[in-house]
Amino acid sequence: MLDFKWRHFQGEVILWAVRWYCRYGVSYRDLEQMMGERGVGVDHSTIYRWVQKYAPEIEKRLRWQWRRPRSTSWRVDETYVKVRGTWTYLYRALDKHGSTIDFYLSPTRNAKAAKRFLGKTLNGLKDWEKPEVINTDKAPTYGIAISELKAEGKCPQTTLHRQVKYLNNVIEADHGKLKQLIRPVRGFKTLKTAYATIRGFEMMRALRKGQAAIFNVTQDIHGEARIVERAFGIGASALADAVALIGEQLELQPA
Template identity: 45%
Template sequence: MNSSTRPRTCSLPKSAFAGFRFPAEVIVVAVRWYLRFNLSYRDVEELLLERGVEVDHVTVFRWVQRFIPLLADAARFGRHSPSDRWFVDETYVKVHGVWRYVYRAVDQQGQIIDVLVSDRRDAAAARKLFHRALSTLKVTPTEVVTDAAAVYPAVLEELIPSAWHHVERYANNPIEADHSQLKHRLRPMRGLRTDKTAQVIIAGHAFMQNLRRGHYELTADSSSALPVAAAFTELAQAI
């Protein structure tokens, strides 16, 4: 038979879990526990050990960094479109002992639109947050509520000139309250080490919050008593 006429074999996509010592079920449970509950990596290590799975906390950290972006990306097609009223604000976290700015955008339904860790509080950071949100979600807000930071008017005029920019005392209270959810989650951690790992963890927190708030349509069985666990199981199969 001529080599050019030989039937070609179709290789199946390689699972993201291929090559890992532990099965996907263990990895996904560890990542889900870390995102869902106020646990440190050592806490997750201990909980797994109680269930007969011996995993070092450093391995749990590596799983979190590796699989949070993959799971969130796999879920993007089931994400609800955000509403057209956005609240944007910055809060602060320490990364390796140095203060960093965390830009966050939340809609009026409580969906976290996007997050960005930045070493600067400037127009470039605000522009990057809006550009990512607009290009990823394909939704343009009609109203954006911010604090009185000087960087926002020019950035909004450049990227979303049609949106009404609302600046008023107390108008940004919804996102200010939402910041506390993030701070509460970061408290049990023993410090964020790099901007890159901080971005992954804070984005993962936003992903988990959106799942719990019902901003994704993922599982066929919407009556599941554990919808977040069911969603992670479905997403693990997708990657």
Template identity: 45%
Template sequence: MKDSNRQRPALPPQSAFAGFRFPPDVIMVAVRLYLRYNLSYRDVEELLVERGVETDHVTVFRWVQRFTPLLADAARFCRHAPGDRWYVDETYVKVNGVWRYVYRAVDQHGQVIDVLLSARRDAAAARRFLRRAMATLKVTPSEVVTDAAPMYPAVLDELVPAAWHHVERHANNRVEADHSQLKHRLRPMRGLRTDRTAQTIIAGHALMQNLCRRHYELGIAAPRGLRVAAAFTELATAI
């Protein structure tokens, strides 16, 4: 009679790439190209076909949506601690023909703290964004720089009462200038279709910005021009 209480051997966690027809290196190249450069899904499809990889733009879209959150989550463990001065602001994007707000924050070193897509620009959205950013990074800023939007004072007094809230003309130029890089990346796309896919792309752009600015302990041994590719290779082994 078999011992029903015998403990089964622990199995290694299944790779996120299990069940995909293409190998991980092909998928990672496609995702990296899309997030790094001003390319559409069809552009990435064409680049892959030129290299002998027969796929289509819908498959590239699925890869980006599937693996971008996994890569961002794996990268958290290699991320440098953010600075204590946060520049917080909102920009806007159109999703399926409707304007949405994108809450973004960067620190004094240019690290993108977090991003959040919201249907509204109000105190509830600002509270949700800041609470999520602090919970994810386990960091509380000592100074927060915003524009003169009326919802911030009460939200900051509630969440970070010890922080200095700085509101001054041109004080928030750092994050406003950073918005332009996101807008530049979104321009070649043929529109964002859903809030979920838009959040994924915007978060993926933030990940890529931080990788290019060397805010992760990833790809550090690679030559300068190969650091982002090396970082993606390292992250692929973690997922």
């Protein structure tokens, strides 16, 4: 496992810590104690370094598995994240069912940032995955960004930009759940560390919402853990996991 070469701990332990931190909204010191109860003596500063290195890598490797909108009706909004005492802006896009499509952390809130975010979100999607409707708040920046993306051929000409406040209740509620994970951090030091950590939060939120359910062999929390481990070549393949599960189920059936 070259991804964990020269690390004092095994890859399973490192991914275990990163998953717990990004999924449950605990502080680094609390996680240090939780791991100590399980016989893993690791300092909270080491866990921090693990999160900074591996949370973005997990999100990158699993991106193709969870990032597929279930609807062409999107909800786009931004929320505030404090970085070194200054508010920054986390742009987010969900479909109408609440599935995360993409996100982007920006130091500014203007048409340029909105365009950069929407361009990133549209990039890599198939034509049938691109939005028929994008619902936003009343901020004029989104209208400018969408118009420019249409002119550049990056957004379908038929995409309707709608500004209906109550339709964004889905994404506003999801902001709150994400903030529960961010709260124990008590402020990020830099934009880079903030974005690295948030990538882990967003990825684990997507898995928790079942966005990679097709790859979750056991359809439970253990299956989520295996999705992450397989991305780093730890343990058996998904096919081997499925075969083993079927074998266990057959053994449990009465003769």
